[in-house]
Amino acid sequence: MAEQEANIVLSIRDMCKSFGRNRVLDHIDLDVKRGSIMGLMGENGAGKSTMMKCLFGTYQKDEGTIILDGKEINFSGPKMALENGIAMVHQELNQCLERNVLDNLFLGRYPMKRGVVDEARMKTEASELFRRLDMTVNLTAPMKTMSVSARQMVEIAKAVSYNAKLIVLDEPTSSLTVKEVAKLFEMMRNLKEQGISLVYISHKMDEIFEICDEVSVLRDGKMVLTRETKKTNMNELIAAMVGRTLDNRFPPVDNHPGETVLSVQNLSTKFEPKLLDISFDVRKGEIFGLYGLVGAGRTELLETMFGVRTRAAGRVYFNGRLINFNNSREAMDHGFAMITEERKATGLFLEGDLTFNTTITNLSHYMTGIALSKEKMVKATANEINVMHTKCMGPTDAITALSGGNQQKVIFGKWLERAPEVFLMDEPTRGIDVGAKYEIYELIIKMAKMGKTIIVVSSEMPEILGITNRIGVMSNGRLAGIVNTKETDQEELLRLSAKYLWIGGEMTWKIRM
Amino acid sequence: MEKKNKSNEQSKLRAFLTGDKFKAVLPLIGFVIIIVVMHIMTNGKILTPKKLRLLFSQIYYPTIVATGVFFIMTLGSIDFTEGSTLGVASIVISVLSFHSIPLAIIGGILTGAAIGALNGFFHVKFRLPSFIVTICTMYLFRGVCAYFTTESAVPASNAIKALDQDWLKITITLAVLTVAFFLFKFTRIGNDVKAVGSGETAARFSGVRTARVKFLTFVCAGALTGLAAFVNVIKVGSITSTAGNQLETQILISLVLGGLPITGGAKVRFTNIIVGTLMYAVLNSGLSILGYEPQVQQLIKGVVFLIFVALTIDRKALKVIK
Numbered sequence: 075m076a077e078q079e080a081n082i083v084l085s086i087r088d089m090c091k092s093f094g095r096n097r098v099l100d101h102i103d104l105d106v107k108r109g110s111i112m113g114l115m116g117e118n119g120a121g122k123s124t125m126m127k128c129l130f131g132t133y134q135k136d137e138g139t140i141i142l143d144g145k146e147i148n149f150s151g152p153k154m155a156l157e158n159g160i161a162m163v164h165q166e167l168n169q170c171l172e173r174n175v176l177d178n179l180f181l182g183r184y185p186m187k188r189g190v191v192d193e194a195r196m197k198t199e200a201s202e203l204f205r206r207l208d209m210t211v212n213l214t215a216p217m218k219t220m221s222v223s224a225r226q227m228v229e230i231a232k233a234v235s236y237n238a239k240l241i242v243l244d245e246p247t248s249s250l251t252v253k254e255v256a257k258l259f260e261m262m263r264n265l266k267e268q269g270i271s272l273v274y275i276s277h278k279m280d281e282i283f284e285i286c287d288e289v290s291v292l293r294d295g296k297m298v299l300t301r302e303t304k305k306t307n308m309n310e311l312i313a314a315m316v317g318r319t320l321d322n323r324f325p326p327v328d329n330h331p332g333e334t335v336l337s338v339q340n341l342s343t344k345f346e347p348k349l350l351d352i353s354f355d356v357r358k359g360e361i362f363g364l365y366g367l368v369g370a371g372r373t374e375l376l377e378t379m380f381g382v383r384t385r386a387a388g389r390v391y392f393n394g395r396l397i398n399f400n401n402s403r404e405a406m407d408h409g410f411a412m413i414t415e416e417r418k419a420t421g422l423f424l425e426g427d428l429t430f431n432t433t434i435t436n437l438s439h440y441m442t443g444i445a446l447s448k449e450k451m452v453k454a455t456a457n458e459i460n461v462m463h464t465k466c467m468g469p470t471d472a473i474t475a476l477s478g479g480n481q482q483k484v485i486f487g488k489w490l491e492r493a494p495e496v497f498l499m500d501e502p503t504r505g506i507d508v509g510a511k512y513e514i515y516e517l518i519i520k521m522a523k524m525g526k527t528i529i530v531v532s533s534e535m536p537e538i539l540g541i542t543n544r545i546g547v548m549s550n551g552r553l554a555g556i557v558n559t560k561e562t563d564q565e566e567l568l569r570l571s572a573k574y575l576w577i578g579g580e581m582t583w584k585i586r587m
Numbered sequence: 588m589e590k591k592n593k594s595n596e597q598s599k600l601r602a603f604l605t606g607d608k609f610k611a612v613l614p615l616i617g618f619v620i621i622i623v624v625m626h627i628m629t630n631g632k633i634l635t636p637k638k639l640r641l642l643f644s645q646i647y648y649p650t651i652v653a654t655g656v657f658f659i660m661t662l663g664s665i666d667f668t669e670g671s672t673l674g675v676a677s678i679v680i681s682v683l684s685f686h687s688i689p690l691a692i693i694g695g696i697l698t699g700a701a702i703g704a705l706n707g708f709f710h711v712k713f714r715l716p717s718f719i720v721t722i723c724t725m726y727l728f729r730g731v732c733a734y735f736t737t738e739s740a741v742p743a744s745n746a747i748k749a750l751d752q753d754w755l756k757i758t759i760t761l762a763v764l765t766v767a768f769f770l771f772k773f774t775r776i777g778n779d780v781k782a783v784g785s786g787e788t789a790a791r792f793s794g795v796r797t798a799r800v801k802f803l804t805f806v807c808a809g810a811l812t813g814l815a816a817f818v819n820v821i822k823v824g825s826i827t828s829t830a831g832n833q834l835e836t837q838i839l840i841s842l843v844l845g846g847l848p849i850t851g852g853a854k855v856r857f858t859n860i861i862v863g864t865l866m867y868a869v870l871n872s873g874l875s876i877l878g879y880e881p882q883v884q885q886l887i888k889g890v891v892f893l894i895f896v897a898l899t900i901d902r903k904a905l906k907v908i909k
Contacts (some may be wrong), residue, residue, distance in 0.1 A: 382791060406794040414792055421792070423785035425853040434782050435793045437775045445773035488793070 083108045083239050083271045084160075089138030091128055098124045100295040102138070106240060109269045111262060113282040113303065116292035117315055117479070117507030122275055125292070126242055130155045130162060143239065153182075161233030162242040167225055171218040175211055176200055179232050203235050208264060223254035227261065234265065241265070242273040247281060259285050277507075279308050291315055316509045323508075324540035325515050327559075329522035331360035331543055336496060336527055341388030343378050347371055352388070352553045354546055356529060361522050363542035363559070364531045366571050370548040372531040373415055376498045379529075380412045381405045392496065406435065409495035413485055413502050415531075421485050422473055429455045429469045431484050436491045458487030463513060479510030486517065497521060499530045503537065515541050535564050550574040613898060614846035614862045621866055625873035632876050633869070640753075644822070646868045647756040648673075651815040653838050653860050654767045655808030660842065660851035661771075662804055663784045664710065664717035669812050669838055671728035672702045673831030676816035678735050681743035681826050688747055695820075696813040702728060703809020707802035717805075725835065736828040743820050751821045759818060763811065768857055780804060785853035840892045841867040848900050 084106040091099040099121050106112045116122050128135040131149030140147050142158065149155040152162065169178050176196050185192040185199075197213060204211050209227055217225055226246055233241045243262075247255045262272055262285055274286055282289055283303055291299040291314040299306075299314040336356040343349040349371050356362045364372045377383040379390055381399025390397055392408060399405040402412070414420040423431050432455040433440055440450040455469035462483040466476055473481060482502065489497065502518075503511045518541060522528055532538045538545055539559060547554045547570035554573035557566060625633050632638060652669050659666045676698040683691035702724065709720045735741060771777040779800045782790040791797045820826070839849070845863020847855050870891065874884045 380792075401796065402792055403794045403796060412792060414789075420786075420788040423782055423789055423853065425785040426781070430778070430781070430785075434778060434790075434795070437778055445769070446775070446778070 081108050082106065083143060085141040086125075086129070087139045087141070089125070089128060089140070090136045091124055091133060092136055098295050099128065099135075102292075102295075102297050104290060104297065104300070106271050106273060107288075108239075108271055109266050110287040111266060111272045111274055111285055113286035113289035114273055114275045114292070115277070115282065115289060115311060115315060117477075117509060120292040120315075120507075121295040122292055123244075124295075126162065126244070126275075129242075130160070156233075156236050156238075159237060159239040160242070161236060161238040161240075162244065163226060163229045163233065163246060165245045165248060167222075167229055169217050169225060169229070172216060174214045174216050175220075175228055176213050178217055178228060179203075179235065199235075203231055206268075207231055207234060207261060209261070221254070223250050223258065226250075226258070230261065230265075234270070238270060240271045240273065242275070244275045245277065246274075247276065247278065255281070279311065282311070283308070293317055312508060315507070323512070323536065325512065325519055327361065327519055327541060327543065329359055329361065329519055329543070331357040331522075332525070333358050335393055337391040338379065339389045339391070341375070341378060341390065342386045343374060344384040344386040347374055348386075348551050349374055349378065350552050352548075354553060354556055356527055358527055359522050359525045360544065361518060361528045361530060361542045363538040363545040364529060364548060365533075365535075365538045365545050365567050366548035366554075367575075368533065369550075370571065371551040372548050373500050374551075375548065376412060376500055376529065376531060379405075380410060380498055406492065406494075409492075410498065411435075411489035411492060411494035411496070412498040413482075413489065413500060415500040415504065417478065417481060417485065417505070422481060424474055427470050427472055428459070428464075428466060428476075428484055431473050432458050432469075432488050432491065435488055439491070454491060455487075458484075458490060461490065462487045462517075477507075479506035482506050482510065482514070486514070494526065496527045496529070499528065501531055501533065503532070503534075511537075535567065538567070539564070547571050547573075611846065611856065614844065614859070614866070617844065617895070618862055618866050618869075621869050621873070625869055625876075629873060629876045633873055638872065638876070642868050642872045644753070644756075645871065646864045647760045648815040648818040648822075649834070649837060649841060649867070650760050650860065650864045651763050651818065652812050652834065653841055653864055654763055655811035656838050657842065657847070657855065657857075657860050658767070658771070658780055658804050659717070659808050660847060661780050661784045661853060661855050662801055663787075663851045664801070664805075665721065665839075665851065666706065666717065666805070666808060667721040667725045667835045668702060668706060668728060668809075670831035670834035671725050671732055672699050672809060672812045673816045673819060673834055674732035674826070674828075675702065675728050676813040677820050677823075677826045677830050678732065678741050680747070680817055680820045681741045684744040684747040684820070688750070691747060691820075692814075692817050695816045696810045699813025699816065700806050700810040703806040703812075704802070706809070707805030710805065711798045711802050732830065733828045736826060736830070741826040743824050743826070747821055748824045755821075756818055759814070763814070764861070771857055776800075781853040784851060784855075837867065840888060840895075843892065843895050843899060844870075846899050849896050850900060 082105050084104070086102055086104040089099055089102040090097070102121075102125060104112075114122055124133065127133040129140060129149075130152045131154060132152065142160065147158060149158065149160075155161070170181065173181075176193075179200055180196050185195045187195070200213055207230075209231065211224065211228065217228070220228075230241065230243075246258060250258065262274075265272060274282070276282055286303050289299075289301060289303050289306065289311065290297060291311060293315060299311070334355045335358045338355075339353050341349060341352040347369060352375060364375065366372050374383060378385055379399070381401050381404055385398060390399075397408055399408070399410070405412070418424065423434065426434075429451050433451045437446060440447050440454060442450070452469045458464070459466060459469065464476070464480050464483040464487065466480060473484065476484065499518075503514055506514075518528055518530065530538075530542065539562070542559045544556055544558055545562065545567065546556045547567055549571050552574050554570040557570070622633075633642075652673065656666050656669060676695040679698045680691045680695040683694045706717065706720050706724055709715050709724075710717045771780075779790070779795045782793065782795050783797050783800055787797055816831075819830070823830075841863040842859055843849055843863070844866040845859035845861070847859040847863065870888065871884070874887060879887070
C-alpha cells in the first residue's frame with residue numbers, strides 16, 4: 075500500500091468549485107502516477123480548464139485536497155506551482171517573442187555574477203538541459219523566428235529546468251504538423267523515462283491512445299471514467315464524454331443537389347497568400363467541402379467570395395448573374411453568409427449579450443417605425459436559442475458566459491436570421507465538443523435539404539468525408555482537384571493536397587486524420 | 588465554520604467590488620459623495636440658486652462636446668482635438684456672425700465636421716491609431732487658433748451675443764442629448780458603432796461597413812464640437828488664443844468620472860455623459876468657491892482623474908487604444 079502511494083505524484087481528492095449557483099467541479103478525484111502520462115478528456119465546458127486553474131491556484135478551490143509527493147499543497151498562483159514542481163504548457167504560449175531562447179528560459183531568475191547577468195552560465199546550463207532532452211535549438215535565435223512546435227519545446231524545457239515533477243500540456247498539438255507531433259511525443263516519452271509525469275489534455279482520440287498510459291474523462295464537472303488506455307476504446311471514451319453512446323459520428327448525408335447555382339471562374343487574388351486561377355461550380359442544395367493543408371488558401375477563397383479580400387482576376391456567378399462582391403454587405407444582400415474560423419477574434423462581439431450577437435447582421439428587420447424594437451430583437455434571439463438548442467439562461471446572457479460550442483450555435487443563429495441562400499463555413503466545428511458537432515452536422519444537412527448551398531472548409535479528414543457531397547482539394551493557392559465524396563478516400567485527398575506543394579517555396583504540413 | 592463563512596463573505600464582497608454592477612453605480616456614488624463633500628466644505632454655498640445657475644452655465648457646451656466624444660470612445664477610439672476644434676470653430680463663428688447668424692452656426696458646424704473628417708481620414712485610410720492622429724491635429728489646430736488670435740482677440744457681433752439666454756442653451760443641449768440617445772439606443776447606427784467597439788473584424792464580417800462607420804463618427808463628433816462652439820461664442824463674446832484650452836482633458840475627465848472606461852468599447856453607458864459632466868462642474872465650482880488657486884485646482888482634479896481611471900478601467904480591454 076505504502077509503495078503504491080509513493081508511486082503517486084499527484085493526488086486530487088474531492089475537489090469542488092462553484093461559480094455562483096453553478097457547480098463547475100463536483101467532487102473530483104484524480105491520481106497521477108510517477109513517470110506516466112495521464113490523458114484528460116472532456117467536452118468543452120466539462121471543467122478541464124477550471125480543474126487545472128484550481129490546481130495551479132489561479133482559482134481557489136471550494137473543497138477538497140491536493141497532495142503532491144505526499145504533502146498537501148495549496149498554491150496561490152502558477153509561479154508558486156512552478157517553484158514546487160508543477161508546470162503547465164498552455165495552448166497559447168506566453169513568451170517574449172522578441173527575445174531569444176536563453177532569455178525566455180531564464181526570465182525571472184537570471185543567474186547573477188557580481189551584479190551582472192552571467193551569460194556564460196546561462197549558456198552552459200541551457201546546453202546541458204537541451205542535451206538531456208535530446209533537442210537541438212539555436213540558443214540565441216529570437217523566439218519569433220521559431221516555429222510553434224519549437225517554441226512549445228522550449229516551454230517544456232523550461233518546465234523541466236524548474237525540476238518539474240508534473241507537467242500539464244493543454245492541447246499542445248492543435249497547431250502542430252504530423253512530423254512535429256511525432257517529435258513532441260518522442261520528447262514526452264523521454265520525459266516519462268526520466269520519471270516526470272505528464273497530464274495531457276486533448277480532444278484527439280488517436281493521440282490519447284498513442285501516448286497516454288491512462289485516460290480520465292470529465293463530464294459536467296464530474297470525473298466519470300479513469301482507465302488504462304489499453305483497457306478502453308474510442309467508443310467507450312466518447313460515450314463517457316457525451317453521456318450516451320454515439321454509434322455514428324455523422325448523420326446520414328441524404329440531400330439531393332439540384333442545378334448549378336454558383337460558379338467560380340478563374341479566380342485569383344491580389345495579396346498574399348495568393349489564390350491562383352480557381353474554377354469550380356456548386357449546385358443548389360449541395361454540401362461542397364474544401365479540404366487542404368493549412369495555408370492552402372481555403373479561408374482566402376471563402377473570404378474572396380464573401381467580398382472581404384481583394385480580387386485580382388476572375389468572376390463569380392450566382393444564379394447566372396455576375397456577383398463580384400466588394401464588401402460583406404453586398405454579399406449579405408445577395409443571400410450569402412459566412413462563419414469565420416477564428417470564433418473569438420472574428421465571429422463574436424465579446425462585450426455584447428446574446429441578443430446583440432444574434433441581431434447584428436439583420437438589424438433592419440427588427441424595426442418599429444424608425445426605432446429598433448428591443449422586443450422584436452429579444453424574440454428573434456429567443457427563437458434562435460430554441461432552434462439551435464443553445465444552452466444558456468436567456469437572450470440577455472453575456473456571450474462570454476457560454477462554452478465554445480454554444481457560442482458557435484449563437485453565430486449560426488445570427489446567420490439563420492438572414493435565411494441565407496449560400497452558406498460559407500470555415501471550420502465550423504473547430505474547438506467544439508462531440509455533441510455540439512453532431513448537432514451542427516445535422517443542421518448543415520437540413521439546410522442543404524432545404525435547397526441552401528453550403529461550402530464548408532474543414533481540416534478534419536473524417537469530418538470532410540462524413541458530411542459533404544463533393545470535395546474540392548486545395549494545394550498551395552490552387553485547386554488541385556474535385557472529387558465525389560462517396561468515391562474518394564483519405565489517400566486521394568492527401569495526394570491532391572500535396573499536388574502543388576513544391577511550386578511556391580516553403581510548405582506547411584498539417585494533416586488531421 | 589465561522590471562518591469559512593467570513594471568507595465566503597469576503598470573496599462575495601470582492602466579487603461585487605470588481606463586478607460590472609458596482610462599476611455601473613460607482614459614478615452615482617461618486618456624484619453623491621462629491622456633492623456632499625462640497626456642500627460641507629463650502630458650508631452650503633454651492634447649493635444656492637445663484638451658484639447652481641452658474642454651475643449649469645458651465646456644462647452646456649462640454650455636454651455637447653462630450654456626446655460626440657462618447658460615440659468615438661464607444662468605437663474604442665479616442666479624440667484629443669475637441670479643444671482646438673472648439674477654438675477654430677469659435678473664430679469662424681465670430682467672424683461670420685457679422686454677416687448672418689444662421690450662416691455662422693452652419694459655418695461652425697462645418698468647420699468642426701471638416702476637422703473631424705481630417706481625423707477620421709487619417710485614422711481610417713492610413714490606419715493610424717486615433718490616439719496619434721488626434722494628438723497631431725490637436726497641435727496643428729491649436730496653432731491655427733493661435734495664429735488668428737495673437738494680434739488681438741477675435742470679437743463676435745453683438746447680435747450673436749444677444750442670444751446668450753439660458754432657454755436657448757438648455758434647448759440645444761437637451762436636443763443633442765435626446766437625438767444622440769435615440770441614435771445610440773434605438774438605431775442601426777448605434778448598434779454599428781457598438782459592434783465596431785466590441786469586435787472590429789467580427790463587425791466587418793457581419794456586414795458592418797467599419798471604415799465608413801468610423802469615419803462618419805469622427806465627422807459627427809467634430810460637427811457637434813462645432814455646434815458647441817456656437818454655445819461657447821454666445822457666452823464669451825470674443826475669442827482669445829486660450830479658447831477651448833484643455834477642453835479635451837476636461838471632457839476625458841468628465842466621461843471617466845461618469846464611469847466610462849478610458850479604453851472605451853461597447854460597455855459604455857449613455858448616462859456616463861450626463862453624470863460625468865455634472866460631476867466635473869460640481870467639482871470645478873466647488874474648488875473655486877473654496878478659493879483654491881487654479882494650479883492647485885488642476886492638481887486636485889488630476890488626482891481625482893487618476894483615481895477614477897484606475898477604478899473604472901476595463902482591464903480586459905487593456906490594449907492600445909485604436
